[in-house]
Amino acid sequence: MHHRTDHWGVSWSTAPAVATPRMMARILGTFYVAAGVAGLFGVLGPGAGAQGRGPILGMSVVVLLCAAVSLRWGPRWPRHAFHWPVGSASALVAVVVWVSPDPATAMTAAAVLSFVAVDACFFFSLPLAWLHMAFGISVVTAALLAQGHVPLSIALALDSVVVAMGTVVRGLVLRASSASRDPLTGLANRRGFDDALQELLATAGRTGERLSAALLDLDHFKQINDTAGHEAGDLVLCRIADVWRRELPTGAVLSRHGGDEFALLLPGMSGPAALDLVRRVAARHPEIGLSCGVAEHHRDQSAADLMRRADRALYDAKAAGRGRAELEGGPGSELARDLATALAAGDVQVHYQPIVSLPDGATVGVEALARWTHPEHGPVPPTDFVAVAEQTGLVNTLGNHVLRTACSQLAGVRTAAGDHVTLGVNVSGRELNDPDYPQRVYAVLAETGFPAAHLVLEVTENVIEGESPTAVAALHELRAAGLKVSIDDFGTGYSSLSRLDMLPADVLKLDRSFIATVSSSARRAQMLQSLVAMCRALGLDVVAEGVETAGQEATVRAMGCTFAQGWRYGQAVPLPELLAGLRVGAHAAPQEAAHRG
Numbered sequence: 211m212h213h214r215t216d217h218w219g220v221s222w223s224t225a226p227a228v229a230t231p232r233m234m235a236r237i238l239g240t241f242y243v244a245a246g247v248a249g250l251f252g253v254l255g256p257g258a259g260a261q262g263r264g265p266i267l268g269m270s271v272v273v274l275l276c277a278a279v280s281l282r283w284g285p286r287w288p289r290h291a292f293h294w295p296v297g298s299a300s301a302l303v304a305v306v307v308w309v310s311p312d313p314a315t316a317m318t319a320a321a322v323l324s325f326v327a328v329d330a331c332f333f334f335s336l337p338l339a340w341l342h343m344a345f346g347i348s349v350v351t352a353a354l355l356a357q358g359h360v361p362l363s364i365a366l367a368l369d370s371v372v373v374a375m376g377t378v379v380r381g382l383v384l385r386a387s388s389a390s391r392d393p394l395t396g397l398a399n400r401r402g403f404d405d406a407l408q409e410l411l412a413t414a415g416r417t418g419e420r421l422s423a424a425l426l427d428l429d430h431f432k433q434i435n436d437t438a439g440h441e442a443g444d445l446v447l448c449r450i451a452d453v454w455r456r457e458l459p460t461g462a463v464l465s466r467h468g469g470d471e472f473a474l475l476l477p478g479m480s481g482p483a484a485l486d487l488v489r490r491v492a493a494r495h496p497e498i499g500l501s502c503g504v505a506e507h508h509r510d511q512s513a514a515d516l517m518r519r520a521d522r523a524l525y526d527a528k529a530a531g532r533g534r535a536e537l538e539g540g541p542g543s544e545l546a547r548d549l550a551t552a553l554a555a556g557d558v559q560v561h562y563q564p565i566v567s568l569p570d571g572a573t574v575g576v577e578a579l580a581r582w583t584h585p586e587h588g589p590v591p592p593t594d595f596v597a598v599a600e601q602t603g604l605v606n607t608l609g610n611h612v613l614r615t616a617c618s619q620l621a622g623v624r625t626a627a628g629d630h631v632t633l634g635v636n637v638s639g640r641e642l643n644d645p646d647y648p649q650r651v652y653a654v655l656a657e658t659g660f661p662a663a664h665l666v667l668e669v670t671e672n673v674i675e676g677e678s679p680t681a682v683a684a685l686h687e688l689r690a691a692g693l694k695v696s697i698d699d700f701g702t703g704y705s706s707l708s709r710l711d712m713l714p715a716d717v718l719k720l721d722r723s724f725i726a727t728v729s730s731s732a733r734r735a736q737m738l739q740s741l742v743a744m745c746r747a748l749g750l751d752v753v754a755e756g757v758e759t760a761g762q763e764a765t766v767r768a769m770g771c772t773f774a775q776g777w778r779y780g781q782a783v784p785l786p787e788l789l790a791g792l793r794v795g796a797h798a799a800p801q802e803a804a805h806r807g
């Protein structure tokens with residue numbers, strides 16, 4: 211079944227693709243400003259009669275306020291919300307025409323209807339655009355005639371100008387949209403896909419919403435083209451586009467990247483959910499074989515990273531015999547197998563990044579960060595392989611390995627002041643879900659002799675947010691046993707400020723995105739300062755993450771943070787390099803030697 215498309219290859223039943231809420235808000239705001247200014251001119255003009263001035267002045271001011279609202283908040287409105295300002299504009303024009311003192315003022319006001327036509331034709335699907343134009347023309351014409359401003363023929367002349375404006379704008383807009391469309395299938399093309407991906411990544415960065423991407427590749431497409439001809443090939447591509455378009459949830463973006471390659475974006479979906487979906491949809495066209503690679507976006511990763519990982523999964527799917535879908539890093543993937551091998555062989559290293567106290571710059575602790583260099587692909591980013599470990603159940607092995615290595619390496623390391631350095635270890639929510647987790651930690655502590663009071667378990671906020679009672683219970687138990695818990699990446703999820711005093715935590719690590727926010731917004735800076743003060747009042751230590759420059763250090767110091775971590779104080783390095791730094795030592799501190807002696 212084909213969608214009805216107009217001669218620009220764009221479905222008539224959808225809004226033009228270039229009409230994003232941001233564009234719509236800008237256009238709407240501009241028109242509202244123009245209409246408000248026009249109203250003021252009308253009132254101030256020497257010709258304007260006395261009666262009608264007051265209402266027109268009042269409405270002009272209202273219209274200017276609407277412009278401000280639209281420009282400020284419009285970019286965040288959902289598409290359908292724009293029906294209100296456009297419909298109201300028609301009604302407003304009709305009212306102004308109604309109260310206009312003379313025909314010239316009335317016709318000038320009526321001409322503002324062309325703004326409505328342009329908005330409607332740019333923002334909405336064709337039927338809805340026509341509905342808006344019909345409504346505007348009816349009420350304005352009625353007002354013109356009822357007040358006896360002009361004869362019917364003049365009103366009709368104005369109406370045809372308005373309709374022509376709308377129609378031409380629609381044509382131009384659709385032509386502009388077609389630059390990001392694939393003419394054969396009507397799907398987005400690579401350019402449209404890239405635009406959509408950038409926009410979704412920005413949203414994911416802001417809201418923490420999940421996002422998955424998939425690459426689809428037709429199996430043996432060249433063979434179809436060669437044996438049955440290009441028309442048969444085109445039919446297959448259109449069939450794929452139709453089936454997928456029908457089955458995908460709203461918000462999904464499907465595009466054709468040229469040839470027989472399609473790409474898919476699934477906002478709000480985890481990797482495993484996306485994998486399920488593509489498997490289900492692909493089963494709808496058993497006659498056409500399809501290989502598919504899925505990847506879930508990780509925080510801080512670029513668009514290129516995400517697509518590279520989807521491509522890796524696609525490669526796996528093809529290598530495993532085509533006609534299948536694979537999740538990047540999922541069980542059975544090449545990366546998961548290699549990680550398991552590396553863990554078994556002890557090839558995953560632990561590096562340490564210093565945490566300093568801000569008053570004097572002394573190293574008081576370290577964070578253990580896992581490092582893995584793949585024999586062929588080189589260093590793998592930890593966010594990549596930690597995700598693989600989580601998806602495959604290797605995360606317990608990984609966590610154990612890092613914990614044991616770090617505790618035994620750091621057991622004898624002291625700060626300049628002679629205390630044990632605190633050791634931060636990242637713990638995945640999945641690990642905490644294992645009821646045996648606390649026992650495993652105690653075993654490692656007993657085995658290595660590292661003091662429980664100096665071990666800090668770093669967990670992210672969503673773990674503490676109580677998605678899993680097992681995990682939260684484990685944290686309470688571990689704290690009762692003397693360990694510390696730190697909330698990692700604080701501020702990237704939905705920070706539960708109101709429950710700060712209830713969180714089973716001792717340390718708050720402010721995510722490094724905060725530093726950027728502080729310098730860009732005075733209000734956020736103020737808020738953050740209060741947050742830090744509140745934490746200190748509650749007895750929580752605050753560590754600022756990602757401090758790179760002296761300026762940033764000054765910023766976090768001014769906010770009241772007492773601890774900091776970041777490249778300014780050192781990257782994550784192997785233990786010998788860390789010890790070569792000035793302010794830590796591997797020898798027993800004098801006072802402890804005295805105690806023993």
Ligand code: C2E
Nearest residue numbers: 579580592593596612636637638756757758775776777778
């Ligand atoms: P994280 O816990 O937030 O770790 C801090 C990350 O920020 C590290 O990235 C670190 O290298 C980076 N970083 C530190 N200072 C700066 C700075 O000044 N500027 C910038 N731009 N970045 C800085 P890394 O090592 O790539 O680790 C990424 C994430 O991987 C960690 O984020 C953590 O969530 C996870 N991870 C690492 N090791 C482990 C582990 O052993 N187990 C678990 N479960 N997760 C781990």
Ligand code: CA
Nearest residue numbers: 577636668698
């Ligand atoms: Ca961490």
Ligand code: CA
Nearest residue numbers: 698699719755
């Ligand atoms: Ca962090």
